[in-house]
Amino acid sequence: MTTETLLYLEGVSVTFDGFKALNNLNLDVGTNEMRAIIGPNGAGKTTMMDVITGKTRPDEGRVSFRDVTLTTMDETAIANIGIGRKFQKPTVFESHTVWDNLELAMKAPRSSFASLRWSLTGEQLERISKTLERINLTPAAKQLAGNLSHGQKQWLEIGMLLMQEPELLLVDEPVAGMTDAETEKTAMLLRDIAQTAAVVVVEHDMDFVRALDVRVTVLHEGSVLAEGSLDTVQNNQRVIDVYLGR
Template identity: 70%
Template sequence: MSGSSLYLDGVSVVFDGFRALNNLSLIIEPGELRAIIGPNGAGKTTMMDIVTGKTRPTTGVVRFGEHDLTRMDEAAIANLGIGRKFQKPTVFDALTVFENLELALKAPRDPWSCLRWVLGAQSRRRIEGVMEEIGLAERARDRAAILSHGQRQWLEIGMLLMQEPQLLLVDEPVAGMTDQETEHTAALLRRIAGQRSVVVVEHDLEFVRALGEKVTVLCEGTVLSEGSIDHVQNDPRVIEVYLGR
């Protein structure tokens, strides 16, 4: 996949005088897997909101390839190939696992096309393939409402895969997971990266270490440190922020 790079420059977001992001600059290359860590309120989720069009930056440049993301709405950004997984797993409870994936499948998304949509054999194979990949093949006809927390997380990751995004934003994918599920998830994300860029926001440093890729530390809405996990863990500024004085 050729891919575009994500480019944030001098991005600030101000809510009622509170600076959620402060002159944040960040570049994610095509195919890169990047972990973003930082204490509460560092602006990690706001950064994702900016990229996916949920929040508009007060100032700054946000580009994906040659597209100016600040001028596009959520749906248009998603259709550019930017997928997002939320902190709290959100899947469509009333629909089955299969139907959830079918909705995410890359296909025309206007109401008329949806009305006339017929599931072809190729698409069905793709959905089944992803269900295998996320380990939910057995649950195809179960409603998402009755899945366990971890299964919902995977279903959501599966939906992201169906979208065939170039850039994946993943917000705390292993929160509330067992160790085994965490390992499984790390493997899943590593497999996904390489074909596309992945940005993972995470609190769990063990998980970040397991990913074994470049790490960016955010603090008070700006980049504090960047590099390998060992590099940032030994950065005195990071230690100060995490451990206090």
């Protein structure tokens, strides 16, 4: 099976005060591929996401999405071409219901609670309902987001990103702080999302990464140390030395 490249990074370097957070990094993610990124603290995983989303400009290198060069675009423009990003901490509107959070995410990505007064088309109602199902929050639709568990807030934020119909979703440490049951459900959710979008997920939880059952890229000191199935990289001596064996 050949998959088209959706996200492409070549020779990307980022320096902070003389320290190379990314050092000639290469990455290639296919359309509808899910890729797991692992590696020790400080390896550059979050910085890589910052570069893809336009938060940090690389000193060198090429970053493209489809045939679009991202390195000259700002964060809003990058979000608008279909790249959604989930930060580690959930950022939902706590004093609004779960349903309203999804509705806001669909209609007014960057502002305006006034838009809640607009009436929804049948197709929009359907999209919200379907997203609630996907993120396991149908029974909580009318609850205030502030009353959700930590795991449920993470799902709601993922749902809010889905309302924007991203082609690529970047997710940084989604299961940190989750219960085992929530972690399992999150793996299922991301696998479901990967049916219709590419997903890049950073995680330290190896049980979770195993449940994703996808190709793994190991970052170390800002570059790719190893790539392959989880079994392959777990048996790589250099990976054991710098990360898994510690």
